[in-house]
Amino acid sequence: MQPSVSIKDLSLNFGNVKVLEHLNLDIAQGEFIVLLGPSGCGKSTLLNCIAGLLDVSEGQIFISGKNVTWEEPKDRGIGMVFQSYALYPQMSVEKNLSFGLRVAGMPKAEIASRVARAAEILQIQPLLNRKPANLSGGQRQRVAIGRALVRDVDVFLFDEPLSNLDAKLRSDLRVEIKRLHQRLKNTMIYVTHDQIEALTLADRIAIMKNGVIQQLADPHTIYNKPTNLYVAGFIGSPSMNFIKGTVDGGTFTAEDGTKIPVGAYDFAVQPASGAKAVLGVRPEHILLGDAAQGMPFQTQAEIEIVEPMGSETLAWTKVAGIPVTFRCSSDIPLHAGDKVTVGFDIARGSLFDAQSENRL
Amino acid sequence: MSQATAINAPAPSRGTVSGTEPRGPRPKPFFTPKKIIIYTTLFFFSLYFLFPLYVMVVTSLKTMPEIRFGNIVALPAAPSFDAWVRAWTSACTGLTCNGLAPGFWNSVKITIPSTIVSIFVAAVNGYALVNWRFKGSEVFFAILIFGSFIPYQVMLYPLVMITRELGIFGSLQGVIVIHTIFGMPILTLLFRNYFASLPQELFKAARVDGAGFWRIFFEIMLPMSLPIFVVALILQITGIWNDFLFGVVFAGTQNLPMTVQLNNIVNSAQGTPEYNVNMAATVLTGLVPLIIYFVSGKLFVRGVAAGAVKG
Numbered sequence: 200m201q202p203s204v205s206i207k208d209l210s211l212n213f214g215n216v217k218v219l220e221h222l223n224l225d226i227a228q229g230e231f232i233v234l235l236g237p238s239g240c241g242k243s244t245l246l247n248c249i250a251g252l253l254d255v256s257e258g259q260i261f262i263s264g265k266n267v268t269w270e271e272p273k274d275r276g277i278g279m280v281f282q283s284y285a286l287y288p289q290m291s292v293e294k295n296l297s298f299g300l301r302v303a304g305m306p307k308a309e310i311a312s313r314v315a316r317a318a319e320i321l322q323i324q325p326l327l328n329r330k331p332a333n334l335s336g337g338q339r340q341r342v343a344i345g346r347a348l349v350r351d352v353d354v355f356l357f358d359e360p361l362s363n364l365d366a367k368l369r370s371d372l373r374v375e376i377k378r379l380h381q382r383l384k385n386t387m388i389y390v391t392h393d394q395i396e397a398l399t400l401a402d403r404i405a406i407m408k409n410g411v412i413q414q415l416a417d418p419h420t421i422y423n424k425p426t427n428l429y430v431a432g433f434i435g436s437p438s439m440n441f442i443k444g445t446v447d448g449g450t451f452t453a454e455d456g457t458k459i460p461v462g463a464y465d466f467a468v469q470p471a472s473g474a475k476a477v478l479g480v481r482p483e484h485i486l487l488g489d490a491a492q493g494m495p496f497q498t499q500a501e502i503e504i505v506e507p508m509g510s511e512t513l514a515w516t517k518v519a520g521i522p523v524t525f526r527c528s529s530d531i532p533l534h535a536g537d538k539v540t541v542g543f544d545i546a547r548g549s550l551f552d553a554q555s556e557n558r559l
Numbered sequence: 560m561s562q563a564t565a566i567n568a569p570a571p572s573r574g575t576v577s578g579t580e581p582r583g584p585r586p587k588p589f590f591t592p593k594k595i596i597i598y599t600t601l602f603f604f605s606l607y608f609l610f611p612l613y614v615m616v617v618t619s620l621k622t623m624p625e626i627r628f629g630n631i632v633a634l635p636a637a638p639s640f641d642a643w644v645r646a647w648t649s650a651c652t653g654l655t656c657n658g659l660a661p662g663f664w665n666s667v668k669i670t671i672p673s674t675i676v677s678i679f680v681a682a683v684n685g686y687a688l689v690n691w692r693f694k695g696s697e698v699f700f701a702i703l704i705f706g707s708f709i710p711y712q713v714m715l716y717p718l719v720m721i722t723r724e725l726g727i728f729g730s731l732q733g734v735i736v737i738h739t740i741f742g743m744p745i746l747t748l749l750f751r752n753y754f755a756s757l758p759q760e761l762f763k764a765a766r767v768d769g770a771g772f773w774r775i776f777f778e779i780m781l782p783m784s785l786p787i788f789v790v791a792l793i794l795q796i797t798g799i800w801n802d803f804l805f806g807v808v809f810a811g812t813q814n815l816p817m818t819v820q821l822n823n824i825v826n827s828a829q830g831t832p833e834y835n836v837n838m839a840a841t842v843l844t845g846l847v848p849l850i851i852y853f854v855s856g857k858l859f860v861r862g863v864a865a866g867a868v869k870g
Contacts (some may be wrong), residue, residue, distance in 0.1 A: 252763050273769030285760035289782040291569075299768030346764070358760075 201264050203228045203386035204249065204354055209258035211244060211410075218244045219410040222258070229384045233397040234307075236407035237433075240261075242390045245407070245504040246356050251275050263353050273299070275354075278347025282359040284339040285332035293327040296345050299330050317348040320379070337368045344379070357389040361396060368418065373399060374500035398422065406430050423547065431479050431549055437513060439479045439549070441521045446476040446550065446559070453478075453519035459496045463546040475553035476486055482513065485543040491542030502537045516541065619643060626834050642835035646843060650836050652823040659840055662820030666800055666847075668731060669816055673738035674795040681743055681791065682784070684775050685750025690762045700751065707744035711804060712841035722809060729811030738807045742798070745792050753787040754780065789858040797848035817844050 204226040211219040218241050226232050234242040247253040249260060251272035267275045286295050293314060300310045315432045318324045321341045331339055340360055347355055353507040360376070361369045377400055380387055391397055397404050398418045405415045406429075414426040425431035431439050446454040449462035459478065470476060489496050500523075504515040512529045515522060518541065525541060527533070614631050619640040648658040657659075687693075688700055718737060719728060726731035757780070765775045806816035821844045825837045852859070 247763075250763075250767060252766060261775075271769075277767065279764065279767045281760040281764060283758050283760045285758060285764035287761065287765070287779055298765075298770070302769040302774060321825045343764075346768070 201228075201536050202226055202229065202261070203263060204388065205261040206245075206249070207259045207261070207355075209245075209248065209260065210256050211241075211248060211253065212256045216302035217410060219248070219255075222410070222412060224405065224415070226386055226388065226414065229386055231380050231387045231400055232403045233401035233404045233434075234388065234390045234395060234407060235392070235397040235404050237392060240407040241410035242407050243358055244329060244410075246279075246390045249275075249354075250277055250278065250279050250356050262265060273303075274500065276352045277354045277356055278350045278352040279356040279358065280340070280343045280347055280360045282362050284331070284336075284343045284363075286339055286342055288331050291330055292323065292327050292334070292342050292345075294326075295331065295342055296349050299350050300456075301344065313349045313351065317345040320348065320382070321345050336364050337372060340364065340372060341375075344376075349385075355385050355387040357387065357391075359391055360389075362391070362508055363392070369396075376400065394436065398434075406433060424558070425479075425549060426558050428477060428551045431551070435481055437524045437526075439481050440485070440518075440521075442478045442480075442519055442521050442523075442527075443553065444476060444478065444519075445473055446470050447472050447474075449551070451476065451478050453521070457498070457518040459519075459545070459550075460534055461495070461545050461550065463495050464548060464550055465546070466550070466559055468552075468557075470550075470552065470559050476559060477551045477553050477556075479549040479551065480523075480543050480545075482524045482526040482549070484547045485523065486542045486544060487525070487531065487539055491540050494542030495545045496543040497540055498542075500539060500541050502533055502535055502539060505533045505535055565635075585858075589868055591603060615838045615842055619646075619835050619842060621835055623831075623833065623835060630868045642833070643839040643843070645833075646824070646836045646840035650823075650824045650833075650840060651827060651829075652820040653827075659817060659820055659843055662815060662817035663843075665810070666806075666817040669734055669738070669806065669810060669814065670796055670799045672731075673742075673799050674792065676735060677739040677742035677746060677795055678788065678791045680739055681746030682739070682750050682781070683776065684743070684747040684789075685752075685754050686780055687772075688747070688751045689754040690759075690775070691772065699864050700747070703747055711741065715808060719808065728809065731810070731814050734805055734810040734814065736840075737809050738795075738799050738802070742795055742804070745794070749787060749791060749794075757783060774866045786858065786861050793851055793855055793859050796851055800847050 200367060202225040204224075206222055206224040209219055210217070211223040220503075222245065225230075234245060236242045242268075244253065248255050249262075251267065251270060251274075259266055261267065262275050262277065263277075263552075273278075286292075287298065290298065296314045296317060297310045300313060305313075314327075315324075318327060321344060323338065323345060326338055326342070331342070334342065339500065340363075343360070349526060357376075357403050361372055364372065373396055376389075380400075391402060401418055403415060403417050404421050406413045406421065408429055414421060414430045416424075421430065422434055425434060425439075428441075432441070442451075442459075444451055444454050444459075446452075446461065449460055451459040451461045453459065461478070486494060498518055499514040500518055502514050502516050503522075506513040506515075507529060510529060511526055512531065513524055513526055514533055516539075517523065517525055533539075551557060552559055577850060617633070617767045618626060618631065619633055620640070621635040622637075622639065622641075646658060647660055649656055650658045652659070652662065667672050684703075688696055718740075722728040722733045722736070725733075725738060761779060762775060765779050770778065800816075801818060802816070802819045803822065806814075810816060810819075821840050824840050825832075
């Protein structure tokens with residue numbers, strides 16, 4: 200099957216600043232892709248290029264098999280939802296929804312039926328005659344989604360659509376967007392800096408840094424097998440624990456001399472003996488007490504800080520002289536100063552080459 | 560023991576001080592040194608500005624003998640609007656003696672189209688400079704702004720030649736074109752800054768919706784720019800109404816604006832100067848900008864704030 204959106208060797212420069220560099224991305228029909236990265240990584244720029252709001256410096260963009268590199272935004276078969284909603288303030292919700300269709304000169308009956316359908320899907324029928332100023336943030340964002348919906352496009356582009364909403368609304372609308380995707384089965388490209396949104400919504404996540412895609416994979420792979428140190432550190436909250444050292448066959452030696460057996464680790468690349476490496480272990484892969492038994496690496500540690508989060512508890516300690524966080528059930532009573540046995544689940548950890556920062 | 564009494568009976572000791580203890584809204588005395596200074600200053604400044612107006616109005620309501628008496632502050636003994644009627648209908652402006660009325664209508668004929676054309680062109684300019692950046696748009700803008708620093712008089716003679724070549728010298732069209740050109744720098748700056756303060760995403764959304772240059776301008780941008788239009792309107796109406804130089808040079812003798820005719824009345828070298836008529840004519844000429852400010856003062860301030868330096 201041909202990809203829904205295909206980006207080929209795309210570069211974009213603002214003067215001498217290279218924002219995107221030789222970027223390639225194929226997005227399948229009906230796929231939900233999330234572009235994730237810190238601000239300034241080029242993710243919104245990439246979305247604007249796909250939308251046709253920015254001219255590219257090099258490369259091509261195909262949507263539904265058609266080369267749209269030089270096409271106007273309206274001719275690309277895309278709908279876009281913006282962070283600030285970008286609703287036309289002087290128009291009612293209904294006029295906002297129908298603006299694009301009126302511009303296209305669509306017959307009135309057709310416009311009415313499309314607006315009605317979008318309003319029904321998004322449950323905004325009671326709001327149709329209101330002005331955007333009289334809507335709440337969540338309602339505004341729903342109208343903004345509706346504006347993309349009525350245009351009956353192949354590809355939906357979301358530019359940080361939930362960033363202006365408060366936490367509760369954000370999680371509500373997140374589920375709604377997922378539901379919408381399951382119902383419409385459109386291709387969706389979604390830009391965010393929020394890793395929870397990325398992990399919950401995406402079929403595949405593209406993690407970007409400095410205009411380059413670092414890793415493109417499904418959320419499970421991204422989380423469990425990050426391809427480099429950057430991705431490993433970016434995804435996960437609290438972030439992965441990193442211990443620097445050297446790796447020699449099946450043993451990792453931390454900088455303070457602590458030996459950690461890494462025989463259980465599934466090496467993708469066998470490192471040279473004595474190579475400098477970084478061992479990464481997620482907080483939930485550091486186990487406590489009985490569970491620590493049977494782990495390849497166990498050690499005694501003193502709890503320094505305990506952060507109860509309700510459903511779970513985060514604890515800070517030191518392993519091999521390095522501050523380490525771990526996550527455990529909130530049922531386990533932990534106090535600062537407690538001495539505990541912790542075990543590393545090495546099989547689920549990550550090892551990176553210290554030089555290239557790539558996964559070993 | 561002492562502890563127990565403190566817990567059991569805290570009320571009496573508190574009760575005595577509750578009257579002075581700060582609680583609720585902070586009291587705001589009306590007469591504070593700060594307020595007295597502010598209002599005194601404001602009072603004297605308004606006096607300073609209003610006094611000449613007062614003298615003009617009372618003088619215009621007096622008869623000539625009463626004016627010759629020399630007491631300019633005194634109220635008129637028998638207020639009469641004769642001078643106003645004469646200023647409007649029969650005062651001599653150069654060779655003709657038809658009063659200010661023809662000049663008023665000439666000014667209207669100049670001001671209305673000049674205001675509309677200049678604001679429209681500037682609005683399109685500002686919109687294009689912000690949303691449709693083209694190669695060299697910043698340079699273009701810089702040159703435009705630079706133009707506002709050159710004294711008008713420097714450009715007068717070249718403009719006379721240009722308008723003559725275009726065949727519009729000494730005509731209504733000529734003076735409209737001139738006003739549009741000279742209104743451009745400041746108005747473009749105003750509109751550019753205002754449009755730059757509107758969210759860019761609105762423009763992007765409209766483009767995704769398929770709207771083009773004019774459609775976005777008329778249907779999205781214009782309805783959102785009422786405040787800045789009011790500012791531009793006030794600036795242009797007062798500026799063009801009060802203009803003397805361009806009117807006397809470019810409008811042609813048939814279209815001399817009110818300011819020029821006022822000058823002809825006041826500076827007439829023949830006969831005795833009729834101070835009451837002069838005052839009435841001056842107040843009449845200044846009435847239009849005055850009314851504009853009174854009617855739209857609040858909108859003006861809001862619009863100026865909206866178009867302030869940004870972007």
